[in-house]
Amino acid sequence: MSEFPHLAEEHPRTLIPALCKQFYHQGWFTGTGGGISICQRDRVYLAPTGVQKERIRSEDLFVLDRARNVVEAPIDEHLRLTACLPLFYNAYDTRGAGAVLHSHSRHAVMATLLSDEPVFRVTHLEMIKGLRGKGYHDVVEIPIIENTAHECDLTASMADAMARHPDVDAVLVRRHGVYVWGRDWREAKAQAECLDYLFAAAIDMRRLGLDAGATPTAGGR
Numbered sequence: 001m002s003e004f005p006h007l008a009e010e011h012p013r014t015l016i017p018a019l020c021k022q023f024y025h026q027g028w029f030t031g032t033g034g035g036i037s038i039c040q041r042d043r044v045y046l047a048p049t050g051v052q053k054e055r056i057r058s059e060d061l062f063v064l065d066r067a068r069n070v071v072e073a074p075i076d077e078h079l080r081l082t083a084c085l086p087l088f089y090n091a092y093d094t095r096g097a098g099a100v101l102h103s104h105s106r107h108a109v110m111a112t113l114l115s116d117e118p119v120f121r122v123t124h125l126e127m128i129k130g131l132r133g134k135g136y137h138d139v140v141e142i143p144i145i146e147n148t149a150h151e152c153d154l155t156a157s158m159a160d161a162m163a164r165h166p167d168v169d170a171v172l173v174r175r176h177g178v179y180v181w182g183r184d185w186r187e188a189k190a191q192a193e194c195l196d197y198l199f200a201a202a203i204d205m206r207r208l209g210l211d212a213g214a215t216p217t218a219g220g221r
């Protein structure tokens with residue numbers, strides 16, 4: 001029985017466990033990896049780290065204020081705050097995000113290996129239209145930062161990549177995964193799904209000898 005039996009469907013304490021379960025089954029939160037956070041009315045809700053993401057309950061969440069102070073801790077004192085915390089706050093503090101998602105999707109990981117450039121590039125695919133402000137003909141560039149041994153050490157390079165690419169709401173981490181955000185949880189989720197599709201499509205196109213970042217030829221390929 002939940003500690004919070006009367007929560008509305010749209011409350012972060014309801015949404016985060018449900019989304020964790022969904023994203024686990026998509027392969028984004030395998031082996032306790034990845035994470036999700038929602039900011040609502042100056043309160044930041046976070047799933048704990050190092051736990052089976054598909055089994056998280058409403059009462060397992062941390063709640064922080066915008067100054068990063070814990071205002072509500074889980075009842076289970078063994079649960080720990082995620083090392084992703086400063087990376088989530090990058091999106092809250094500099095982009096006014098309402099939700100941030102961190103996925104260890106294999107599509108995201110493989111997309112960072114398509115070239116050694118600091119960007120993933122894609123154009124002329126219908127799902128680009130699911131990204132904020134983007135159209136079919138646009139060349140979308142998602143920044144790629146290099147991975148570090150500890151997740152918190154990505155904070156500065158992520159902030160730097162965000163400043164260089166203000167037109168997109170995601171940062172890839174080479175051989176690691178992706179951070180995606182949106183004005184609210186719906187936009188974060190939709191953009192994460194579109195990007196994952198585009199990462200997978202680009203990987204498949206490479207197998208066919210095609211470049212997802214190149215404008216198609218007259219023949220359409």
Ligand SMILES: [Zn+2]
Nearest residue numbers: 034102151177
């Ligand atoms: Zn990670």
